[in-house]
Amino acid sequence: EDQVTQSPEALRLQEGESSSLNCSYTVSGLRGLFWYRQDPGKGPEFLFTLYSAGEEKEKERLKATLTKKESFLHITAPKPEDSATYLCAVQAAGSNYQLIWGAGTKLIIKP
Amino acid sequence: DTAVSQTPKYLVTQMGNDKSIKCEQNLGHDTMYWYKQDSKKFLKIMFSYNNKELIINETVPNRFSPKSPDKAHLNLHINSLELGDSAVYFCASSDSDRRGAFFGQGTRLTVV
Numbered sequence: 001e002d003q004v005t006q007s008p009e010a011l012r013l014q015e016g017e018s019s020s021l022n023c024s025y026t027v028s029g030l031r032g033l034f035w036y037r038q039d040p041g042k043g044p045e046f047l048f049t050l051y052s053a054g055e056e057k058e059k060e061r062l063k064a065t066l067t068k069k070e071s072f073l074h075i076t077a078p079k080p081e082d083s084a085t086y087l088c089a090v091q092a093a094g095s096n097y098q099l100i101w102g103a104g105t106k107l108i109i110k111p
Numbered sequence: 112d113t114a115v116s117q118t119p120k121y122l123v124t125q126m127g128n129d130k131s132i133k134c135e136q137n138l139g140h141d142t143m144y145w146y147k148q149d150s151k152k153f154l155k156i157m158f159s160y161n162n163k164e165l166i167i168n169e170t171v172p173n174r175f176s177p178k179s180p181d182k183a184h185l186n187l188h189i190n191s192l193e194l195g196d197s198a199v200y201f202c203a204s205s206d207s208d209r210r211g212a213f214f215g216q217g218t219r220l221t222v223v
Binding site: 049098 | 115151152153155159166168201211212213214215216217
């Protein structure tokens with residue numbers, strides 16, 4: 001069964017303290033892996049798409065990487081405004097393009 | 112200019128009622144979606160729809176039905192509401208299945 005697992009469930013960091021969020025997946029053929037950010041009371045906001053192992057994408061303090069089994073979202077020198085829930089989703093081959101979502105990692109950056 | 116807008120933002124209703132949630136996108140996207148986010152924050156696809164094809168998640172009860180009057184709108188109708196339907200419902204759109212989707216702000220549905 002296709003599955004996405006994110007860890008940790010929650011992460012508290014001090015401002016400037018770098019860390020990584022994990023997204024592990026098992027799918028029968030990966031078409032793409034997506035990262036989103038969700039703020040309370042709002043819809044998810046698209047961040048990155050990764051298609052193949054070894055690929056990396058960057059945006060400001062965020063960097064996403066992909067292997068054959070997992071993806072990492074690295075956060076460098078985070079600021080309080082980076083606090084949000086980060087969601088990972090995968091699109092499996094032959095899935096009618098549907099996304100399978102993880103439960104997210106709630107990131108809290110303390111000033 | 113809101114890219115994907117859905118109304119209402121909050122909806123409180125009694126069991127057994129029929130309700131609708133409206134969604135509009137001004138991005139010119141061909142594909143629109145409805146998602147359900149439960150209390151544990153899992154997002155589950157309910158429907159995806161473009162001008163050619165409606166794809167239904169087989170786990171969605173047939174009390175839920177999407178209605179698309181045109182390419183920019185995809186409304187969600189729910190008949191005979193049940194307590195378990197309480198959740199946040201998100202509308203989204205995209206112009207490619209390999210790019211990220213744009214989400215609306217969500218509709219928090221509470222069935223009492």
